[in-house]
Amino acid sequence: MTEKIPGRYRLVVIFFLIMTAASFITRIVLCVKSLPAMELSLPLLAKIFGVGLFFDVVAFSYALIPFAILIVVIPDRVHNWRISRIFSQIFFFIFTFAMLFNGVSEYIFFDEFATRYNFIAVDYLIYTTEVIRNIRESYPVGLIITSLTVITVIPFIPISRAVSRTFPSNAPLRKRAAISGSILLLPIASFFFVDLAMTEISPNNYANELAGNGLYGFASAFRNNELDFNKFYAAKDDNLVMNHLRTLLVSPDKHGIAREIHGKGAMKRHNVILVCVESLSAEYMTAFGNNKGITPNLDRLAKESLFFTHLYASGTRTVRGLEAITLSIPPLPGTAIVKRPGNENLFSIGAVMKNHGYDNHFIYGGRGYFDNMNYFFANNGFKDIDQTDMTKEEVTFKNAWGVCDEDLFDKTIKQADISFAQKQPFFSFVMTTSNHRPYTYPEGKIDIPSGSGRDGAVKYTDYALNQLIEKSKMKPWFKETIFIIVADHCAGSARKLALPIKNYEIPMLIYAPNIVKPKIVDKMMAQIDIAPTLLGLLNISYSSSFFGRDIFDKNINNERAFIGTYQKLGYIDGNRLLTLDPGKKVEQYSFTRADGNTTPIPADDRLLMNGLAYYQGSAYTYKQKLGRVAQ
Template sequence: MPQLHYAQLRYLSIIVLSWLAVFFLTRCILLASHLADANVSLLQLAGVYGIGLIYDLGFLLYAILPLALYLFVCPASLWRRRWHQRLLIGLVGISLFAMLFTAVAEWLFWDEFGVRFNFIAVDYLVYSEEVINNILESYPIYPLIALLAVIATGTSVALHKSLEAAFNAPLLSRVHAFTSLAILFLLTGLSGLSIGQDTPRGLGGNTYQRELASNGPFQFFAAFRNNELDYQQFYTTLPEQAVASLLRDEVSEPNARFMGSDPQDIRRLIDNPGQPQPLNVVLVTIESLSAKYLGSFGDTRGLTPNLDELRKSSLTFSNFYATGTRTDRGLEAITLSIPPTPGRSIVKRIGRESGYGSLGQQFNALGYDSVFIYGGRGYFDNMNAFFGGNGYRIVDQSSVAESDMAFKNAWGMSDEDIYQQTIKVADADHAQGKPFFLQLMTTSNHRPYTYPEGRIDIPSGDGREGAVKYTDYAIGQFLQQAREKPWFNQTVFVFVADHTAGSAGQEDLPVANYHIPLFIYAPALIEPREFTEVASQIDLAPTLLGLLNVDYSSTFFGRNVLRKDRAPGRALIGNYQHLGLFDGTDLAILSPRRGMRRHDDALGLSHEISTSTSDSLMQRDIAYYQGASHAFQKRLIAWHPTSLPDERLSKR
């Protein structure tokens, strides 16, 4: 068994012990800053530091693996060279600076949120410009960085003798090197299996004790895989019975029967009046199509002639809003009809993204062929796992022959190509006498804004305007071809955006920047008109099923907004941290650290004021997000086909 008197192991031990010292001091400082809140006994203190050491070592096993691999295969002739040793000394200094910088970042994060790194820290990378500017304005960051550099350099100098001793120690033999490497890989694997984001951190005790026992860098990287924020921990809550009552008032429809034993379970049987209509459905989710780009919404550049013409023949929703700022949020809302719970969308919560009562499952239960058709490769944003696990079969770029794609870029095949694949699937299902539900996700209206040449009068790659105009062109071509098909008159076409082209603004949730178009087009079936009340992406699924007069078992947080006996309109909007409810005039916002505020006249002057749980708009806001987070955690939105009604709820 190799001993630490070998050169490579001594060098690694210096780095590991230095990092452990930084972790220990960080934990001490964080504990001292909230000693009263942590309320630790001596036994609990031992648990905090003991479990904390496990987390620290768990992170370090991953962190040192690349370096260890290099050191163990480094030839002796290179190891003994002076320039190489100086390089390794410099690496110690850089690693110390990195860990000190992380410790300071942890302190700042802890000071603001009272927790170690989590998805909020990951989110800071998404909004890096705003975060960096905020840090520069809030802290003397440059002098602080200089101080950390001095400390790291001074510590490296202080370790000089230990490092020289390591360089002069005997080297591992090849057998010992491979043995050490095998042991390190084994320990790393065992660490990955036994140490998670939540365990063994589950000490019991209070939140501060659990957070102190974790490791900040470990939590940061774990947040990439499990990007969630615990609603109960970070946001304002109401009593469960109050949430249950408010939420059921929000989602209830006439003759609906709630089924769950959990007070917050909104699973219910929906009775849509009229004879069921087994119509085909083609639901097109368009990349980044803000309502403001359409001429029918006021744009004067003539970018969307086909969509502007389509609006005249469609059921148009002129006050419709996306739930979030990313494609995965739009797909989540449209497919599952759930508000944007804090953290990462359900689509991207790997390992927890399947088995839900999706729109695809609803159509499957009616005998449809439910297909998700994506212009790119569905591993992006975890789409294949999400749709494949929630009732859809998948057609994406990887399943399309190269000869069937006229154009592609980094994001995938052009919109023309995805529509050609859609027509192929529809033709095949129609030939078999099977109704189809085809849910598309386009890619062309996205940087680098490239598309086939010669289609429009704006050169490919010239910017967003060209991409919007090409998107519109492809829709026009698709509908022109579809009108020649025998299945056209029995098909409902839905055109909606996943999100807008840009949601940033001076406010956390600028409502106007969530405004998207929604057109429902079936000229032989649905009378053209304009629906002007506020509605949300989560309302699309129940509204669509309502148009088909389908009775079903629903876990949807949205509602059929076309019913005459509907509740007042509202839109749910969010951006990972901030969770909003817009009622058409005012906006209530929930934020981490139990923040509550509202923007009166949100589309106008947008006057911000603090508020409380006595505010009825804030109560509705809390009910939606607390209820949705609870439903996700308890799997109250799971798909249970046996809960579907055995017969029509009302006699026809």
């Protein structure tokens, strides 16, 4: 096939065939894996592989840029050297191995997140120490690399022969420049005219993911770490949107959304320990239908607490949960505010509590530079404590992501003792790590072996939470302390639908036997409502720039929540869902709470306006730096 193509340009063809063949095989494997979640038909299959091939070519066009440049700058004399031939053989062996390795990596990533490479992959690339260690603890990396190296030899035999036949090559500079210029037109056209939204070929999210290309998806996520709402979404006039938002929030502010919140009596200076549990989906608890018995302590504690059974997580990453709880703001498109530059001195729960005399600490079991957590909290009303602040004696077990939850909670109790001794009410925001792959924890604590999977990690976290409560009961500050247990996000949100409502459900418990009476709260609640609700329980009066609200405010009638990925935004209003996508795409559905199944409904301008008020309004206030805390 390549014999008809002159000289060194056959290398480009070989490069193309390797890349597209690897992508094609990867797509077949992922398609087979996704069959239970897809209603596959021949037209849909044709779309998946047709659009998939298109994106494979687009990804190839970007990868081809260095080739196009080298074709011009390397003269025939150098190209035909023996060392150049050897280098070409080595390069194509490594490239073939890399494509096979990428296929395995995509499979593992798809198995974990049910999606191609996206924002999560970009984040993981930045924090290589934790991620590489996590991979080594979770998978037999040595065996995988050795096996792939051996397997690479099989396709490389014909590839090596094809590469050898491209030498010698003779082409004048003018001809090389003309061909390279033509080649470069492809990535240029792709940059301006191709968008990841073109993979949306079906209502089924799995089909859309299969139609994409993992490497292209990775590059797209890296490029679009922040998305301008007015540019990419179905925005309306900012003044119109902000006026409607002020109406929804009952704010008299002519510029932002500030309004006065008045406590329902004298301020209650109770201590607060808020435990943000890694990946604690509602589906793990018995109250939500789980019959495995992996949360016996939480199940018991729920009966003694304010138990919130209709709460939705804002997103699918820890930073989204931290953002929602601390800032009480809907998820902005792109990366979370926690990781953005210029995220200092925002209006936050930390600022309010600090202004009312609380000793605030963000206590994390891992290293707080991960996801920029330490910087964010340190510049928004908290003092940081992480794994690096723990002595050797305080750490009994750790893995790639941090110390075990028991060690973290023991450190939390020690800090509470210090604040209490200083006669300061304390607010501890505690972020756990044990319920995360590789799912390892101290042996002998529960009846599921360490490292055996998610169920064991959930049950260990449940055990550790009980230890926190029981040890705290022995402290003089216990009777005046409110414990809040809530998830940062659910364990997995990527399903058949791009925004699977059911999979955003998370539990929340507010436990304080001497302060709050046990009760089931089944009113719909967003993660951004947690901070205002906590401040309401404490009867704290403050000037608010929160987008959330006190769930116990009797003046609130409508039920609404916010869910999203880094691009797709969802606004839930009762039993209706509004979705906003880049490309100014708007869709509306009705859904059933029991299973989350959605049905398209006619457009409702009121629903759209309410959703835009929150999403466009939050993007506007953040961009304009409204509601910042004066320093």
